[in-house]
Amino acid sequence: MSDITIKPDEQVPPAEVPEMELFHSHSWWTTYVFSQDAKVIAIQYAATAISIGVLALILSWIIRIQLAFPGAVSFIDSQVYYQSVTMHGMIMVVYMLTAILLGGFGNYLIPLMVGARDMVFPFVNMLSYWIYLLATLVLATSYLVPGGPTGAGWTLYPPQSILTGTPGYDYGIIMMLVSLILFIVGFTMGGLNYVVTVLQARARGMTLMRMPLTVWGIFTAAVLALLAFPGLFVACVMLLLDRLAGTSFFMPAIVEFGEHKNYNGGSPILFQHLFWFFGHPEVYIVALPAFGVVSDIISVHARKNIFGYRMMVWAIVAIGVLSLVVWGHHMYVSGMDPTFGFFFAITTLAIAVPTALKVYNWVLTLWRADIHFTTPMLFALGFLVTFLNGGITGLYLGNVIVDVPLSATLFVVAHFHMVMGIAPVLVIFGAIYHWYPKITGRMMNETLGKIHFWITFVGAYAIFFPMHYLGLLGIPRRFYEMGQTAFVPDSAHTLNIFITVMALVVGFVQFIFFYNLFHSLKNGKPSGGNPWRAASLEWQTPETPPGHGNWGETLPVVYRWPYAYSVPGANQDYLPQNMPPIKGEHII
Amino acid sequence: MQQSAEENVEWHRQKLLRLIADWSSDQRSFKTASWRKTMMWIFLVSDTFIFSCFLISYMTVRMSTAVEWPHPSEIFALEIGGQKIPLILIAIMTFDLITSSGTMALAVNYAYDKKRKPAAILLVATALIGAAFVGMQAFEWSKLIHEGVRPWSNPFGAPQFGSCFFMITGFHGFHVSMGVIALLVIARNVWRGDYDVGRQTSYSHRTGDYEIVEVMGLYWHFVDLVWVFIFAFFYLW
Ligand code: HEM
Ligand SMILES: [Cu+2]
Numbered sequence A: 001m002s003d004i005t006i007k008p009d010e011q012v013p014p015a016e017v018p019e020m021e022l023f024h025s026h027s028w029w030t031t032y033v034f035s036q037d038a039k040v041i042a043i044q045y046a047a048t049a050i051s052i053g054v055l056a057l058i059l060s061w062i063i064r065i066q067l068a069f070p071g072a073v074s075f076i077d078s079q080v081y082y083q084s085v086t087m088h089g090m091i092m093v094v095y096m097l098t099a100i101l102l103g104g105f106g107n108y109l110i111p112l113m114v115g116a117r118d119m120v121f122p123f124v125n126m127l128s129y130w131i132y133l134l135a136t137l138v139l140a141t142s143y144l145v146p147g148g149p150t151g152a153g154w155t156l157y158p159p160q161s162i163l164t165g166t167p168g169y170d171y172g173i174i175m176m177l178v179s180l181i182l183f184i185v186g187f188t189m190g191g192l193n194y195v196v197t198v199l200q201a202r203a204r205g206m207t208l209m210r211m212p213l214t215v216w217g218i219f220t221a222a223v224l225a226l227l228a229f230p231g232l233f234v235a236c237v238m239l240l241l242d243r244l245a246g247t248s249f250f251m252p253a254i255v256e257f258g259e260h261k262n263y264n265g266g267s268p269i270l271f272q273h274l275f276w277f278f279g280h281p282e283v284y285i286v287a288l289p290a291f292g293v294v295s296d297i298i299s300v301h302a303r304k305n306i307f308g309y310r311m312m313v314w315a316i317v318a319i320g321v322l323s324l325v326v327w328g329h330h331m332y333v334s335g336m337d338p339t340f341g342f343f344f345a346i347t348t349l350a351i352a353v354p355t356a357l358k359v360y361n362w363v364l365t366l367w368r369a370d371i372h373f374t375t376p377m378l379f380a381l382g383f384l385v386t387f388l389n390g391g392i393t394g395l396y397l398g399n400v401i402v403d404v405p406l407s408a409t410l411f412v413v414a415h416f417h418m419v420m421g422i423a424p425v426l427v428i429f430g431a432i433y434h435w436y437p438k439i440t441g442r443m444m445n446e447t448l449g450k451i452h453f454w455i456t457f458v459g460a461y462a463i464f465f466p467m468h469y470l471g472l473l474g475i476p477r478r479f480y481e482m483g484q485t486a487f488v489p490d491s492a493h494t495l496n497i498f499i500t501v502m503a504l505v506v507g508f509v510q511f512i513f514f515y516n517l518f519h520s521l522k523n524g525k526p527s528g529g530n531p532w533r534a535a536s537l538e539w540q541t542p543e544t545p546p547g548h549g550n551w552g553e554t555l556p557v558v559y560r561w562p563y564a565y566s567v568p569g570a571n572q573d574y575l576p577q578n579m580p581p582i583k584g585e586h587i588i
Numbered sequence B: 001m002q003q004s005a006e007e008n009v010e011w012h013r014q015k016l017l018r019l020i021a022d023w024s025s026d027q028r029s030f031k032t033a034s035w036r037k038t039m040m041w042i043f044l045v046s047d048t049f050i051f052s053c054f055l056i057s058y059m060t061v062r063m064s065t066a067v068e069w070p071h072p073s074e075i076f077a078l079e080i081g082g083q084k085i086p087l088i089l090i091a092i093m094t095f096d097l098i099t100s101s102g103t104m105a106l107a108v109n110y111a112y113d114k115k116r117k118p119a120a121i122l123l124v125a126t127a128l129i130g131a132a133f134v135g136m137q138a139f140e141w142s143k144l145i146h147e148g149v150r151p152w153s154n155p156f157g158a159p160q161f162g163s164c165f166f167m168i169t170g171f172h173g174f175h176v177s178m179g180v181i182a183l184l185v186i187a188r189n190v191w192r193g194d195y196d197v198g199r200q201t202s203y204s205h206r207t208g209d210y211e212i213v214e215v216m217g218l219y220w221h222f223v224d225l226v227w228v229f230i231f232a233f234f235y236l237w
Helices: A028-033 A038-068 A078-114 A122-141 A172-200 A213-244 A268-301 A309-325 A338-366 A375-398 A400-406 A410-440 A446-473 A490-523 B005-023 B035-064 B088-112 B116-146 B159-192 B211-236
Strands: B078-080 B083-085
Touching: A038 A078, A038 A122, A038 A490, A078 A122, A078 A172, A078 A213, A078 A268, A078 A410, A122 A172, A172 A213, A172 B035, A213 A268, A213 A309, A213 B035, A213 B159, A268 A309, A268 A338, A268 A375, A268 A410, A268 B035, A309 A338, A338 A375, A338 A400, A375 A400, A375 A410, A375 A446, A410 A446, A410 A490, A446 A490, B035 B159, B035 B211, B078 B088, B088 B116, B088 B211, B116 B159, B116 B211, B159 B211
Parallel strands: none
Antiparallel strands: B078 B083
């Protein structure tokens, strides 16, 4: 380029991080199976998460079929129903979303986006995946043991979760708890890697305030996870002891089927505190990476820098911090001192401030932008709508007085599916369409992508929007059957059938996505290294897909932030992060 | 030399500016910490949350249980020469663990001076003192079990006493035992001079250096510190 004025390296401090010692594998096994390369680990994580996610999707059909056509399918008895609800919820939240967003996207994108050759501790990173896989297998195996998986609900509240009346009393609950403990151990290994890589292994010139928001989102989520999973870990250990060793941490004196149980003096509320100390941050563990990814997709496909980058970063951090002190809003109906109710309501509503700020900034990024309605962009826009929707109902539920009648109704189900079910899933799809060319070197089919988007987006609305109404009618969640209940009008039943039909349609449509995913591997249009003309570092690798060590001989040097789109005076509409400064450029 | 108030303020200001400069710089946010040291610190923060959850749960069930909590100075007393001495074993155990922190600190010092022999010996000594701690803990467990305390029941009062005691000291003892194993492995590496010749020291195919001893030390001091809290909450409350 002709208009370079300054010798590039004078801009950037000299290297202070030594070259990474990488493990170079020489056999098929250590290259593709027991790989220490973050990119391979990422794909393993994502593949496992998606596979178990498909199981959770099928379970949601079982739930829906029973709700719309009670008793029509004979094998769905109340046991199977409760087991399906439990496994669906737990798999979706922990084994699917958390694993794919942090283990999948985190592993693939962090090293590439911050300009590292790999995660800082590749061996630990590999262990992380294998322990996660073990956790998933333990969970799935609970379908094969006598009594089947637990039906305690994904919240696993004692005393009910470890009493004999709950399905899966014999082994299911034990396997669930063991699996969660394994998951946490595995996740900690990965999470430490993500955090340290971001903090200590960035490229020359890559300051924290030049990282793409995707990295900020995943980084903050990983920190949150390291602080929040301990709550779940402790809850699982203690519940396991209550079940197996006969301790009474969570179990009060209790009579079951006329038999006085050997429990005494424990505190069930303690479990709720521990669980939700994990459970609420968990919402943001899946939401923050999604926020980051959406920011990047919007910016690239609207050819405009993200509006208010610094504000976006601080909003992510603020949401992360606040999310650790709001867990009580899940316990308004558990019997809580009004002072605490007041505190948790205030903190909950306070989170709306940084969150709303992010939404405004996304909208302002789109304002008068050169929007390309590509498939990733459509999914990102879909996210904006569903997330906003779920966020608004969240404001309702954050108020104690409004929450008390709505809690445990389908209104809550509609709310959390909008905000942490559909919204992150849309982002995950968008992200796959967006980064697929980098991962495989080929484009996914756009037409199929758009069909997939519209049916999924409209369908998801058709499923969950009516649930708000059903919830307002007072229809409870987690009910196997409503029976003859006077307050439920016939129209509610019609609506239930409609929802179920849509759920089946949306579920089956995902096969278009899988077809596209695999078909494009061989037949997709070759994409080149940077098909979206994106500025961030991962698109500037010397090879596509990136080779082992990511950057070939020399590590990249970063000169600007990742959102240099439509820069005035530049002769192309984006400036890659590692391109030396141009004349008169205002460097950010 | 006495620092004036202004000098003091200026010193703090410089320090703050330095911190901001480091964090807004490229490549590394902690300019003096290696990857493994950063990782250990962050792991310890996460582990702190685990222990905190355990201890807070212990306090909660201690308050929620309807049965009286056993008196620590009686239940933890040891009979020596026909006389009951309260908290004697625990005093020895605590002293033992704090001593091991001392030998660990010395080992770190020698390792940085590349004095392999004294460093390795001190590491082994730390491991042995740690193992002694675990041994004494096993003794205390067996004494309590012998007297009829179980995770699910307790002849001296609330059954949660046994539950919490075995769970939390067990979890801490597990940390100490893992530490002992790691100490022995590192002691071997130091003794052999692995860190001088750049030998691959683990499955990760990386070569180690003497800083590993310091990182090990961080873990060990942490386990020691956690013990002080367990000690305070179980034995003094
Ligand atoms: C096509 C997609 C989906 C459909 C049709 C669906 C449907 C359902 C239904 C019908 C319930 C039971 C409501 C009740 O009666 O209590 C449920 C529960 C739940 N779902 Fe989904 N869901 C879907 C996707 C997701 C996703 C992506 C997540 C991830 C966050 C998720 C998380 C949950 C959770 C946490 C529960 C609560 C489980 C419990 O009550 O223990 N779902 N879902
Ligand atoms: Cu919450």
